Amino acid sequence: MAFPSSGLSAAEVGERLADFKSRDFDRQKSRLLTGIHSGTDDVHRICREAYLAYFHENGLLAGMQEGQGDMQREVLAATTSLFHGGPGAE
Secondary structure: OOOOOOOOOHHHHHHHHHHHHHOOOOOOOOOOOOOOOOOOHHHHHHHHHHHHHHOOOOHHHHHHOHHHHHHHHHHHHHHHHHOOOOOOOO
């Protein structure tokens, strides 16, 4: 596909996304291990909220954002602890 000479409408983007999604396999019915866990409705809700809160942020600049940087450090510390990482593992 060549880069379009003009943009698409929101409806056209939605249609394209729906078409792409319709061609994916159903994770709920598939026996393929994908590394993506479906989780509960609460997990999905929390994931959407977290995504919407940060989707426009640049994660590479977390050190410049106090809250985002703190969250990144907490996630790294929890992951390090989970895998029994030693000092300096973060």
